[in-house]
Amino acid sequence: MNEDSFFSINRLVEFGISLAVAQQMVQTMNQAMTNMQVPGAMNPMQSAPQQFYYAIIEGKQAGPFSEQELSRLIAEKKVVKETYIWKPGLANWEIAEKLPEVLKLVALAPPPFKQNQ
Secondary structure (H helix, E strand, O other), X not given: OXXXXXXXXXXXXXXXXXXXXXXXXXXXXXXXXXXXXXXXXXXXOOOOOOOEEEEEXXXXXXXXXXXXXXXXXXXXXXXXXXXXXXXXXXXXXXXXHHOHHHHHHHHHOXXXXXXXX
């Protein structure tokens, strides 16, 4: 058998080592890509801490409410644009219409259902 043959023991060992190095490189690159955070890319979302709110309902402080509970109160018209809302991070109570995160919940609330007759 010719020493330069693909099947020579030296070539097979060289190929095996190259393959092992290549596999290690691929594994390292995959791990680096998994851990990389690219702005605007479809990175796995880390769950944000649950936001909670307090509201003045019927003249009394009520809460804490989750976003889902606040959405329900908005749909039931118990929280309106003039309702005072407070959440952690606010220095003072604000009316609902001045808080973008509350306006988002208003926009996502379904309109009242009216059955066609």
